[in-house]
Amino acid sequence: MNLLYQKFQTGHFIFAGPCALEDFEIAREVAYKVKEVSEKYQITAVFKSSFDKANRTSAKGFRGHGMAKGLEWLAKIKAETGLPLVTDIHLPEQAQAVAEVVDILQIPAFLCRQTDLLEAAAKTNAIVNVKKGQFLAPWDMEQVKNKLFSFGNEKVLLTERGASFGYNNLVVDFRSLPIMQKMGVPVLFDATHSVQIPGGQGTSSGGQREFIATLARAAAAANVNGIFFETHPNPEKALCDGPNSLPLAKFEQMVSELVQLWNIKSSM
Numbered sequence: 001m002n003l004l005y006q007k008f009q010t011g012h013f014i015f016a017g018p019c020a021l022e023d024f025e026i027a028r029e030v031a032y033k034v035k036e037v038s039e040k041y042q043i044t045a046v047f048k049s050s051f052d053k054a055n056r057t058s059a060k061g062f063r064g065h066g067m068a069k070g071l072e073w074l075a076k077i078k079a080e081t082g083l084p085l086v087t088d089i090h091l092p093e094q095a096q097a098v099a100e101v102v103d104i105l106q107i108p109a110f111l112c113r114q115t116d117l118l119e120a121a122a123k124t125n126a127i128v129n130v131k132k133g134q135f136l137a138p139w140d141m142e143q144v145k146n147k148l149f150s151f152g153n154e155k156v157l158l159t160e161r162g163a164s165f166g167y168n169n170l171v172v173d174f175r176s177l178p179i180m181q182k183m184g185v186p187v188l189f190d191a192t193h194s195v196q197i198p199g200g201q202g203t204s205s206g207g208q209r210e211f212i213a214t215l216a217r218a219a220a221a222a223n224v225n226g227i228f229f230e231t232h233p234n235p236e237k238a239l240c241d242g243p244n245s246l247p248l249a250k251f252e253q254m255v256s257e258l259v260q261l262w263n264i265k266s267s268m
Contacts, residue, residue, distance in 0.1 A: 004044075004084055004103055005127050005155045008186040012262045013044035013226040014255060015086055015129075015188065019241035020062060021049045021070045028077060029233060030248060035081045037252045041259045046104065047083040048228070049074070053240050054090040055110055057198075062239035067094065071101045078102075086129060092120035099124035109133045109161055109193075112144055122151035129157040131190065134164045134198075138176035145183050156185045159228060160219075162194035168206075170194060172215060177224045188226040189219035196244040207244025209235065213254060220261035227258060 007013065016034045021027055031047045038045030051070020053063050064070055074085050078101070086104035089095055090111065099105055105121045107114075109131040121128045128148055132141050141158050148156050158180045162170030172194050180187045194215055197206035216227055232238045235245040246254060 002127065002155055007044045008127075008157065008225060011044060012220075012259075013046065014038065014258070015046045015048045015226065015228040016231050016251065017048040018232045018238065019050060019230045019245060020053050020064050020239060021051050021073055022062065022064075022239040024073050024076070026233060027073060028080070030231060031077045031081050031083060033248055033251060034231075035083055037255050038083075040252075041255055043255065043259055045083060046086050047077060047081070048086045048106075048230070050088045050240075052088070052090065054088075055108060067097070071098065075101050089117070089121060092116045095120035095124050099126040103127060104129050104157070107131060112136070112141075115147060118144070118147050119151045122148045122153035125153060125155075127155040127157065128153060129159055129188070131159045131161050131193075132176070132180070134162060134170060136163075138173075138179040141180055142183055145185060157188060157226075158183070158185055159188040159190050160194070160224075161190035161228075162196070164198075168197050170196060170198070172218075174218060174222050177219060177222050181225070186225035188228045189216070189224045190228040191216035191219065192228070192230040192241070192244050192246060196241070207241070209244055209246065212244075212246050213250075213257070216254060217257060217261060220258045221265070223262070223265045229254070 051064050085102040088106045104127040107130040112133045160176050162172050165171035191212050195208045195211045229246050231246040231248050233248045235242040
């Protein structure tokens, strides 16, 4: 029995951390803040950061410091804070090595239907979080879930991160949350990638972080199981996804509001 997945099934939770592992001290600072806030508000929290951002807009975009260094940093953060970890994989051959360090393997939205990647992730027996592709309807995720189940892993999470709406824009249809919840697995809402403007700055993506709180509160009011944030001490200087990252100074207030909304839903 996976106790972490049980928590996802029975209570609310958050995933939070800097987009990429750009600097160990930044990652460590964010992780300790996530731990502090989660303990204060008694909510399950997972530290999220990527050792590789393989789908950069430009070849010059920052990707990370490589898998070996990234996993070393993640292991140190887990040892220090005790937080469970989630990180992305992009290739089937990465799955087993990454699963030896982290608790949850994340499948990026653009790769959500890649059967070989899903199979490799499933067979590690780690929890698998799949981000819904910007190009998919929520009901299309049923087959993604079924693939993972068919490979022998039913510890599945699905994440809504907005849908393509014209050029360089995303829109959130909150109907997708209950639609995917009916598939029998916990569902997250990615409040930060949902305000991204893909490719909006020419060589990188833009974002409208001023709408993060609005969308996060709407998802909590819709009783989504978990909410995903990319958060950074100084988003203006972040090497990846700064325009759509939540400033770390606003993280506690955001979690406080979400917990209040979830508590209201639980009492209804």
